[in-house]
Amino acid sequence: MIIALNNKSNLNKGEFINYLSQLNKIATKHKIILCPTFLNIPRANIENKNYLLGAQNVSSNSSGAFTGEISAEQLKEENVKYCIVGHSERRQFQKESLEEISSKIKKLQEQNIIPILCIGETKEEKEANKTIDVIKREILSAIEGQKNIEEIILAYEPIWAIGTGVIPKNEEIKKVISEIKKILPSNKVLYGGSCNENNIEELNKVTEIDGYLLGGISLKTNNLQELLLKCN
Numbered sequence: 212m213i214i215a216l217n218n219k220s221n222l223n224k225g226e227f228i229n230y231l232s233q234l235n236k237i238a239t240k241h242k243i244i245l246c247p248t249f250l251n252i253p254r255a256n257i258e259n260k261n262y263l264l265g266a267q268n269v270s271s272n273s274s275g276a277f278t279g280e281i282s283a284e285q286l287k288e289e290n291v292k293y294c295i296v297g298h299s300e301r302r303q304f305q306k307e308s309l310e311e312i313s314s315k316i317k318k319l320q321e322q323n324i325i326p327i328l329c330i331g332e333t334k335e336e337k338e339a340n341k342t343i344d345v346i347k348r349e350i351l352s353a354i355e356g357q358k359n360i361e362e363i364i365l366a367y368e369p370i371w372a373i374g375t376g377v378i379p380k381n382e383e384i385k386k387v388i389s390e391i392k393k394i395l396p397s398n399k400v401l402y403g404g405s406c407n408e409n410n411i412e413e414l415n416k417v418t419e420i421d422g423y424l425l426g427g428i429s430l431k432t433n434n435l436q437e438l439l440l441k442c443n
């Protein structure tokens with residue numbers, strides 16, 4: 212399985228160094244993609260060969276006069292192999308547009324960094340039965356004109372499930388993944404949103420899920436270890 216750890220804007224320098232020493236003790240056969248803050252990326256000395264480095268964001272432009280931005284080229288120099296794109300927190304708080312998300316994917320692919328594209332509906336969209344329309348729109352606009360589309364990893368993250376402790380029913384996840392597969396039959400699909408060591412066994416029954424994108428639990432190494440053991 213692919214397990215992506217989204218640290219979000221957490222773990223100051225000292226905390227991250229301590230976190231990393233805990234993380235390095237967790238042996239796993241799964242592919243773990245650690246996505247720390249930009250500042251923690253160069254500090255991420257990972258000993259376990261199953262762990263790879265990811266970023267949480269990238270500039271939609273190449274290097275140049277774009278104050279405050281980090282380019283895909285710069286991420287590549289830091290050994291970043293994956294990058295989260297279009298997380299709902301960025302779509303909401305940074306007003307990231309569909310066009311920007313598409314440009315970010317292009318910039319990443321030019322540097323051979325694999326995008327992890329987050330898609331998912333709000334509570335209101337779910338209640339209005341618009342889930343499938345939303346995920347289709349987000350996927351189609353992100354992949355239009357891209358090369359190597361089959362390499363993009365999708366992360367289905369219902370916005371109402373992120374950080375809330377509420378997760379969709381397995382049938383709901385299955386339905387969304389089957390719609391994703393109609394557009395992208397060979398792409399890997401992760402599930403994200405309130406995964407923890409208590410609900411992971413239920414989620415694992417959805418055999419269509421190729422892995423998980425973990426937020427809150429990525430920071431709690433004991434709980435994370437328990438979750439990983441249950442994925443074996």
Ligand code: PGA
Binds near residue numbers: 217375425426427
């Ligand atoms: P959560 O976050 O696991 O804390 O719900 C997931 C995410 O935002 O990627």
